[in-house]
Amino acid sequence: xxxxxxxxxxxxxxxxxxxxxxxxxxxxxxxxxxxxxxxxxxxxxxxxxxxxxxxxxxxxxxxxxxxxxxxxxxxxxxxxxxxxxxxxxxxxxxxxxxxxxxxxxxxxxxxxxxxxxxxxxxxxxxxxxxxxxxxxxxxxxxxxxxxxxxxxxxxxxxxxxxxxxxxxxxxxxxxxxxxxxxxxxxxxxxxxxxxxxxxxxxxxxxxxxxxxxxxxxxxxxxxxxxxxxxxxxxxxxxxxxxxxxxxxxxxxxxxxxxxxxxxxxxxxxxxxxxxxxxxxxxxxxxxxxxxxxxxxxxxxxxxxxxxxxxxxxxxxxxxxxxxxxxxxxxxxxxxxxxxxxxxxxxxxxxxxxxxxxxxxxxxxxxxxxxxxxxx
Numbered sequence: 113x114x115x116x117x118x119x120x121x122x123x124x125x126x127x128x129x130x131x132x133x134x135x136x137x138x139x140x141x142x143x144x145x146x147x148x149x150x151x152x153x154x155x156x157x158x159x160x161x162x163x164x165x166x167x168x169x170x171x172x173x174x175x176x177x178x179x180x181x182x183x184x185x186x187x188x189x190x191x192x193x194x195x196x197x198x199x200x201x202x203x204x205x206x207x208x209x210x211x212x213x214x215x216x217x218x219x220x221x222x223x224x225x226x227x228x229x230x231x232x233x234x235x236x237x238x239x240x241x242x243x244x245x246x247x248x249x250x251x252x253x254x255x256x257x258x259x260x261x262x263x264x265x266x267x268x269x270x271x272x273x274x275x276x277x278x279x280x281x282x283x284x285x286x287x288x289x290x291x292x293x294x295x296x297x298x299x300x301x302x303x304x305x306x307x308x309x310x311x312x313x314x315x316x317x318x319x320x321x322x323x324x325x326x327x328x329x330x331x332x333x334x335x336x337x338x339x340x341x342x343x344x345x346x347x348x349x350x351x352x353x354x355x356x357x358x359x360x361x362x363x364x365x366x367x368x369x370x371x372x373x374x375x376x377x378x379x380x381x382x383x384x385x386x387x388x389x390x391x392x393x394x395x396x397x398x399x400x401x402x403x404x405x406x407x408x409x410x411x412x413x414x415x416x417x418x419x420x421x422x423x424x425x426x427x428x429x430x431x432x433x434x435x436x437x438x439x440x441x442x443x444x445x446x447x448x449x450x451x452x453x454x455x456x457x458x459x460x461x462x463x464x465x466x467x468x469x470x471x472x473x474x475x476x477x478x479x480x481x482x483x484x485x486x487x
Contacts, residue, residue, distance in 0.1 A: 113149055113185025113210040117169065118178045119198060122154075122206070125167040126195045128326055128349055129156040132163050133191035145191035146235045149184050157238065158191055163319055164238045164352040165326075181207075186232040189216050197225050240350050244338030245309045247288065251330050257290045257301045258324055260450045260477050262317040266294035273358070278314040280360040281337070283307045291363055292317065297443050298363060298480040299450065313337050314356040323351055367468065367480055371459035373432030375404055376472065377425055379448050379456050385411040386441040389421040393441070399484055401438045404430045437463045438486035444469065447479035 130145055146157040154169040171179045187210050194216075198206065203220040210216055210229060218225040249257075258279065266276035280291045283305075290301045323344050327333065334345040337355075344351040386400055392413040393399050403410040409428045414420035437460060447469040448456050457472045469479040 113147075113187060114181065114183040114208060115149055115154065115179050116181045116205055116207045117154065118176075119201065119204060119206050121169055121173065121178050123195075123198050125154075125156050125169045125348070126198055129158045129165045129167045130191040130195040132160045132165060132322070133158045134160060135192050141188070141235055143191060144188040144230065144235065145194060146186065146188050146232055148186040148232075149179075149182065151184070154179055157235070159236050159238060161236075162316075162354045163322065164236070164240075166238075166240055166350045166352075168348040170348065185210055187213070187216060187229045188232050188235055189227045189229050193227060194218075197227075201225075238352060239341070240343065240352055242334075242336050242343065242345070244336040244341075244343070245307065245311050247305070247307065247311075247335040247337065249288075249303065249305070249333055249335070251327050251333050253303055254333050255324050255327065257303060258317075258320045260301045261290045261292040261299040262320060263446045263450055264292040264294060264297050264299035264479070265317040268294070273361075274356050275314050275358040275360045277318075278316050278356045278360075279320055280312070280314045282312045283310055291360070293361065293363060296440070296482045297447070298366060299447070300363070300367070300478050300480075302476045304476075311337050312360070313342060314358070314360050315342055315353055316356060319351075319353045323353075326351065366466070367478060368459075368461055368466070371461055371468075373404065373435050373460035374430070375402075375409065375458045375460070376429040376455055377409065377458070378427045379451070379454060381425055381427060382411070382456070383445050383448055385423040385425060386445060389413045389423055390441045392418050392421045398440045398442045399438055399486055400441045401436060401486055403434075403436045404432070405434045406430055432460070435460060435463060437467065437483050439467075439481055439483045443481050447481060450479065451477065 133143055142160050148155040153171055155166055157166040197218055201223050206220045208218055214229055216227045216229045262279055276294055282289045286306055288303045288305045292299050326349055330346050336343040341355055342353050389400055389411050390398055390413060392415045400411055400413045409425040410422055412422040451471045453471045457470050460467045464483055466480050466482050
């Protein structure tokens with residue numbers, strides 16, 4: 113096996129693929145990257161056991177020869193070391209040669225590296241077949257959906273409910289619904305889409321963020337979901353992710369349909385006020401109080417040891433009787449930021465009832481937050 117390749121294009125594919133390879137692992141094969149050179153191109157494959165990526169370097173890109181002097185073959189070498197060599201080596205091109213199936217020689221006119229190689233048959237058998245229910249989404253819609261819900265997953269590594277660390281993707285009539293929750297808050301995004309087959313799958317939020325980071329110039333993304341895994345298809349990259357094998361909590365009846373109080377407020381003004389008063393949320397981290405009347409809206413916090421803070425919101429529209437409600441300010445800030453709008457509407461049922469944060473001009477996304485008891 114041998115080739116001469118454009119270093120920059122080689123590095124692009126390597127950075128996509130090798131980033132999931134751990135530097136150390138009980139399963140040594142996950143620290144290696146598989147390299148395949150055949151008549152279809154040069155392929156790099158890596159896995160961490162749950163997430164697998166294969167990325168292709170074409171022989172020609174835009175009429176420019178990327179790979180030449182080719183001898184087909186395959187091997188396994190250390191993913192992190194190989195990536196660092198390609199990253200640091202000088203020159204426009206580098207040569208790669210497998211010697212006696214045990215040594216890989218990487219060189220150019222200035223540098224000469226040798227890496228131990230092992231039998232490619234030692235690598236995991238990974239299924240990259242296009243098997244399952246196919247979903248095609250505009251990449252901008254996919255990215256928006258993940259960003260608008262993934263912040264609400266549980267980050268508690270001690271939580272035994274693995275599903276709370278994932279985003280649930282479910283098909284309902286004419287819609288694809290993305291849902292995330294950590295038990296105290298919930299985020300839901302709907303995309304209008306007709307599907308002939310039913311799907312209900314939960315995918316790690318970290319995996320979905322990895323997919324987003326891999327997207328470059330693609331206008332659309334194909335997703336194949338079966339009972340075991342989801343396959344994300346990009347231009348020259350396939351990402352294979354194991355599903356979370358645990359039933360997702362039922363969230364169908366959690367979001368209230370009617371509310372007694374409504375606050376519409378400038379997003380940045382409310383976020384800034386919460387950030388300032390939360391400096392005094394020392395006894396209960398990030399917990400603040402929101403007091404609303406038709407005459408004024410106040411954001412406040414206090415600490416027996418430190419002091420107190422109150423800020424009044426200048427621009428607001430409140431409908432309802434006087435209401436006080438306390439909540440985790442980080443939860444509300446994250447919800448507002450995910451909507452990315454100038455004004456948000458917050459709907460309330462009562463001081464200890466879950467409330468929603470929404471964009472009044474877009475009913476496809478909704479954030480639900482549970483209040484907390486306070487002073």
